Amino acid sequence: MYGFDIFWLLFFFMLVLPSLRQWNIERLRQNLIKKIEQNRKSRVITLIHRQESIGFLGMFARNFISIEDSEEVLRAIKLTPKDMPIDLIVHTPGGILLAAEQIASALSKHDAKVTVFVPHYAMSGGTLIALAADEIVMDENAVLGPVDPQIGQFAAVSILKVLEQKPISEIDDNTIILADMSKKAISQTRQFVYDLLISNDVPEDKANELATTLTDGRWTHDYPIMFEEAKQLGLNVTCGIPNEVSALMHLYPQASQRRPSVQYVPLPYQRPTSNGKEK
Template sequence: MMDIGTFIFQIFWMLFVLSMFVPFLRSFNLKGTRMAMIRDLENKRKSRVITLIHRQEAMSFFGLKMNRFIDIEDSEEVLRAIKMTPDDMPIDFIIHTPGGLVLAAEQIARALKNHKGKVTVFVPHYAMSGGTLIALSADEIVMDENAVLGPLDPQIGQYPAASILSVLERKDKNSIDDETMILADISKKAIEQMKKFVRELLVEKMDEEKAEELANKLCTGTWTHDYPITIEEAQELGLKVNSNMPEEIYSLMNLYKQTEQRRPSVQYIPLPYRKSEKNND
């Protein structure tokens, strides 16, 4: 006959094993829901839908957090998806990212630019730095009314390239150390390379003079790197931007919410309200 201690131990062990599998099952179900929603959007728009969404995520069972950025693995997957898309099929690219590796962002942007079908980039919340570079490759950019893009000024280590170059203008070269001079040389090259690529993305969408002016504004440190470029400012800059965001994209973004913490910092009743309902209260 089983004693009470052994019984409690077995129950504890079963609960432990179950707790290990629950996250896997939950993740599997969530991925399936996302894919079904992407498929519905593709059927509705007759397009290939590709998402590039970076959120803070929990790792395994330890509750550790990791921040995601655009990397080479992202560019490999996106290039693979574009390769599998017929030339005449439109691509809808949904992006939500703080930016990331320049090489990876450029690869994605170039592949989208070279796609013969129409490319639409959707920005439901924000696409900063490398995300903005990808958005510039599109035939059309669709932003939420409160979404933002960002500047494209290169960063060298922890410093903006434009700020490093400004040291050469403010100080006598004989009083500048060798490391700063080396960083300034790298900064100059990085800015010129970025300007050249941005011009290539823009020249088919506007005249050369306007493309040159906009590339210079975006890449040379006009603003801080985290400056938010709103939809109104993007339109003033000459970008083809509108706010015709499909409701399905908002629903899809709800499936990428960050892992809940013990004390959530934002709470609300997750239901859409009609104006008449609030007036009747």
């Protein structure tokens, strides 16, 4: 009987522990977000997608920009006074184009300054959202990415290449239909990026150049645009993520694995001077 009770106690512990851990980490996140808001006198919104342990027995889910995300971000923007700055922390591989466009459009309409922080990466739809900001703050090793449309698993520009390289009689109807969709998708996305940049007072010729560069498929869709290249392209980027934002990212841990692939002592080190003292 005693062993039976121990079994159920262990089962209950395994059932409840992931929820308690998630509750505690949510509490820590909220406290740190409030601290950042107080320091910067802004509304802080996070759009962070990681493979995170959640729910029953610590099951995990990998996320991307979704319609639900756009609903929540738009709700947060509506709850923000028009004269209050917005700080959006973005860490995402991208996602649904419609959702990203809704978020970007709402940010571009906000009267006060909008700052997007990119601690690690904001690819595809994440870059599209960043383009709506008055300022993009990147870590020195963070990356943005192209915003060229994808049709299914293929780049839209690559589908159009088929029409250029093969006689129309040798192309099946499905590919022709996809090519028509690709042409429209590229045109629509390019126009959207152009309008975003114009709304941020980017000169017309520069806005047109940037919109073309980011949508014409000259790179693969996962091409990393580092800080230096983003600066050269003419994006309004600055380097240097605040310590509080970096600390907040640590509260969005990856799902735990049996054997960690990366390990280190999580402390800042200082090199000793010649007399043996730390500097």
